[in-house]
Amino acid sequence: MTEKQDPNGMSRRQLLRHSAWFGTAVALTVAGGEVLSSVAGCASQPQSQPQPTLRFAQISDSHIGFTGTANASVTDTFTEAINQVNGLGYTPDFVIHTGDLTHLATADQFDQVKQMMTSLKTPHIFTVPGEHDTIDFPKYQQAFGADTRGDGWYSFDTAGVHVIALVNTLNLKKLGHLGPDQLDFVQKDVATLSSDTPIVVFSHIPLFAMYPDWGWGTDDAAQALGYLKRFSSVTCLNGHVHQLFSKTEGNVTFHSGTTTAYPLPHPGDGPAPKPVTLPAGKLHDALGIREVSYIKGQQALALKEQALQ
Amino acid sequence: MTAAALLLVVGCSSSSTPAAGPASITFSSDGTPGMVGATTSGSMPMPMPGSSVAPAASDAPNGSNAVNISNFAFAPASLTIPAGSTVTWTNKDEEPHTVVSGDGTTFHSPGMDTGGTYSFTFQNAGTFEYICSIHPMMHGTVVVTK
Numbered sequence: 437m438t439e440k441q442d443p444n445g446m447s448r449r450q451l452l453r454h455s456a457w458f459g460t461a462v463a464l465t466v467a468g469g470e471v472l473s474s475v476a477g478c479a480s481q482p483q484s485q486p487q488p489t490l491r492f493a494q495i496s497d498s499h500i501g502f503t504g505t506a507n508a509s510v511t512d513t514f515t516e517a518i519n520q521v522n523g524l525g526y527t528p529d530f531v532i533h534t535g536d537l538t539h540l541a542t543a544d545q546f547d548q549v550k551q552m553m554t555s556l557k558t559p560h561i562f563t564v565p566g567e568h569d570t571i572d573f574p575k576y577q578q579a580f581g582a583d584t585r586g587d588g589w590y591s592f593d594t595a596g597v598h599v600i601a602l603v604n605t606l607n608l609k610k611l612g613h614l615g616p617d618q619l620d621f622v623q624k625d626v627a628t629l630s631s632d633t634p635i636v637v638f639s640h641i642p643l644f645a646m647y648p649d650w651g652w653g654t655d656d657a658a659q660a661l662g663y664l665k666r667f668s669s670v671t672c673l674n675g676h677v678h679q680l681f682s683k684t685e686g687n688v689t690f691h692s693g694t695t696t697a698y699p700l701p702h703p704g705d706g707p708a709p710k711p712v713t714l715p716a717g718k719l720h721d722a723l724g725i726r727e728v729s730y731i732k733g734q735q736a737l738a739l740k741e742q743a744l745q
Numbered sequence: 746m747t748a749a750a751l752l753l754v755v756g757c758s759s760s761s762t763p764a765a766g767p768a769s770i771t772f773s774s775d776g777t778p779g780m781v782g783a784t785t786s787g788s789m790p791m792p793m794p795g796s797s798v799a800p801a802a803s804d805a806p807n808g809s810n811a812v813n814i815s816n817f818a819f820a821p822a823s824l825t826i827p828a829g830s831t832v833t834w835t836n837k838d839e840e841p842h843t844v845v846s847g848d849g850t851t852f853h854s855p856g857m858d859t860g861g862t863y864s865f866t867f868q869n870a871g872t873f874e875y876i877c878s879i880h881p882m883m884h885g886t887v888v889v890t891k
Binding site: 503504505506530531539540541550553554555556557558559560561562563567568570571572580581582583584590592601608609610611649650651707708709710711 | 776777778779780781782783816817818838839840841843855856858859876878879880881882
C-alpha cells in the first residue's frame with residue numbers, strides 16, 4: 437500500500453513544492469472517511485451531515501527546550517498550535533499529545549509544556565511519552581503519569597470508541613518497544629469488547645515499519661496488533677517522524693502526524709533523522725495539528741490535517 | 746498549508762460541519778489519566794518562563810579518550826583504553842543524544858544537548874558496549890585493558 441518515495445528524485449524543497457509526499461497521505465486520508473462521507477451527504481441532503489459522535493485533536497512533538505536553527509522558538513509554534521486547536525470552532529472532546537512533549541526531559545521543560553497545555557480549551561488532555569521524554573522517565577511520570585497503568589499506558593472508552601494509549605519508548609534496542617507487560621495489558625484490555633467497537637491506538641513511535649533503519653517502527657507491534665485483528669476498525673495515530681504519512685494494513689490504518697516544532701527528513705533522505713532547517717517562511721507549512729472525528733455507525737474515523745497558520 | 750487545503754476541498758464546502766459544542770462525553774474526575782484543559786472560554790495562556798537549556802560545554806575534549814557524536818554516530822565507534830582512564834563524549838549534533846551502557850546501569854548519561862559532554866571513568870577491564878537510548882541504532886564500544 438505504502439509506496440516508498442524516492443528520496444533521490446527530488447530535493448526536499450521540490451517535494452514540498454509539489455506536495456508529492458503529503459499528497460500520498462492526503463489521498464489515503466481522504467479514502468479513510470471525511471471527504472467520502474461529505475460527498476455522500478452532498479448527493480442527498482447537503483445540510484444534514486450528522487454531528488460527529490466524537491471529535492478530538494492530535495498535537496505532537498512539541499520538543500519544548502529545543503534551541504537549534506530548525507525553529508527559532510518552539511514555544512511560539514506550540515502556542516500557535518494550541519491557539520489553532522482553540523480556534524477550531526467547536527470544543528474537541530479531548531486533545532492527545534503523542535509525545536516528545538519536551539526535548540530533554542528536564543523538570544523545567546515538563547513544567548513548561550504542562551503549563552502551556554492547560555490553555556487548551558478541551559475537557560481533557562491525554563499524553564503518551566516520546567523517547568525524548570523518557571530520557572528521564574520518572575520526571576515524565578511525575579508530570580503526566582497519574583492514574584496510568586504499568587509504565588504509563590492506559591485505555592478509556594468514550595462515545596462508543598475504545599482508546600488505548602501505549603508507551604513504546606522504553607527499553608529500546610533499535611526500534612520502538614512495548615514489552616511483555618504492556619502486550620499483556622492490550623490483550624486483556626480488549627478481551628471483552630465487541631468486535632464492532634472502533635479502536636483508536638495512540639503511540640509515539642509508529643506501530644508500523646515506516647523506516648526501521650532510523651528506528652521508525654516498533655519491534656513487537658505485530659503482537660499487539662494481533663490482539664486487535666478481530667476488530668472491524670482500528671486507527672493508530674503516532675508522532676515521532678515529524679511528517680504526515682498514512683498506511684493501511686488489513687483492518688488497521690496508521691497515521692503518522694506532523695510536529696509543532698521542526699521537520700525531519702523523509703525516510704532515507706540523508707544520513708540521519710536530523711532536524712531540517714527550511715528556507716525562511718516555509719516552517720509553518722511543515723508543522724500542524726490534526727482533527728479526528730467519528731460518526732456513530734461509520735467504520736472509519738475521519739482525519740483532517742491542518743498546517744500551522 | 747497545501748495539505749490542509751486539499752483535505753477540505755472536494756465539492757461540498759456548503760455542508761461544513763456546524764460549529765457546535767462538544768458531544769456529550771464525560772471523563773470521570775478520578776481515575777482518568779491525563780490532565781484537565783482550560784474550561785472557561787475567556788482564559789488566556791499564561792506567559793511562560795524561558796526554557797532552560799542544559800549547560801553546554803564550549804570546548805570539545807582533546808586527547809585519545811574523546812568520542813565525538815556526529816551525524817548520529819559515535820566516532821570512534823570502538824575505543825581501547827587502559828583501566829582507570831576517563832572517556833569524554835561530546836555531542837556535535839543538533840539533536841540530543843545519550844550514552845548508556847548495554848546493561849543500562851554501568852553508565853547512563855543524562856540527555857546531552859548540542860555541545861554537551863559526558864565523562865565516565867572505567868576502573869575495570871572489559872568490553873563495554875553502549876548505545877544512545879534516544880536513537881538506539883547508534884552503537885559504540887569501549888574496550889578497557891588492564
